[in-house]
Amino acid sequence: MSDVVARLQETREAIARAARDFGRKPDAVTLVAVSKTKPAEMIAPVLEAGQIDFGENYVQETKEKWPALCERFPKARLHMIGPLQSNKARDAVALFDVIQSLDRESLAKELAREIERAGKAPELIVQVNTGAEPQKGGVLPGEADAFLELCRSRYSLTIAGLMCIPPAEDQPSPHFALLAKIAKRNGLPILSMGMSADYEAAIQLGATHVRVGSAIFGARG
Numbered sequence: 001m002s003d004v005v006a007r008l009q010e011t012r013e014a015i016a017r018a019a020r021d022f023g024r025k026p027d028a029v030t031l032v033a034v035s036k037t038k039p040a041e042m043i044a045p046v047l048e049a050g051q052i053d054f055g056e057n058y059v060q061e062t063k064e065k066w067p068a069l070c071e072r073f074p075k076a077r078l079h080m081i082g083p084l085q086s087n088k089a090r091d092a093v094a095l096f097d098v099i100q101s102l103d104r105e106s107l108a109k110e111l112a113r114e115i116e117r118a119g120k121a122p123e124l125i126v127q128v129n130t131g132a133e134p135q136k137g138g139v140l141p142g143e144a145d146a147f148l149e150l151c152r153s154r155y156s157l158t159i160a161g162l163m164c165i166p167p168a169e170d171q172p173s174p175h176f177a178l179l180a181k182i183a184k185r186n187g188l189p190i191l192s193m194g195m196s197a198d199y200e201a202a203i204q205l206g207a208t209h210v211r212v213g214s215a216i217f218g219a220r221g
């Protein structure tokens with residue numbers, strides 16, 4: 001078994017263990033394997049091992065890497081987790097099953113237009129910048145409720161949940177708790193939070209999706 005597949009299995013087991021420890025069902029947590037910057041040869045064995053959900057950060061890279069993989073593994077589900085330019089909305093709607101980085105009105109508008117045109121809608125998740133970091137995408141926590149309402153009322157978009165990336169230097173748990181609180185008061189079932197270093201804490205606080213890259217695929221160059 002390759003190192004990558006061994007690490008995939010370890011990660012799955014650790015997720016199931018964390019879920020049980022915190023009184024949750026293991027199948028209530030979806031592992032999104034983050035394969036950005038990793039070549040198709042490294043991803044194929046992970047697909048062969050039964051992994052379904054994958055995260056990518058770049059539209060162009062996804063376009064180059066995934067169509068051939070999706071042909072071999074039609075069950076694969078692709079999640080856009082990186083910053084998305086509005087002018088890439090058409091490609092994103094065509095390529096991705098889930099877009100986790102919806103964070104501004106101009107993008108909501110373009111996605112609504114492209115969903116209408118394509119006649120198919122990816123699942124949409126709004127990114128919240130829980131640490132209010134200027135360099136990071138996401139709506140500010142205090143603006144999340146209004147943005148969700150705008151997506152629903154003005155653009156008729158169905159929002160499935162929320163995503164966050166806590167500041168690297170902070171304890172992540174308060175950020176996860178804040179995201180869970182915003183999701184709860186807006187009736188949103190999906191919470192995408194937790195990465196390689198902190199997915200167990202995220203599961204404790206209700207993550208339904210954890211996005212794990214380096215713990216499976218190794219460090220990125």
Ligand SMILES: *Cc1c(COP(=O)(O)O)cnc(C)c1O
Pocket residue numbers: 034036057081082165195196197211212213214215
């Ligand atoms: C790269 C990335 C991840 C994976 O991070 P790791 O620390 O390698 O697990 C998760 N979420 C987002 C949004 C990312 O950009």
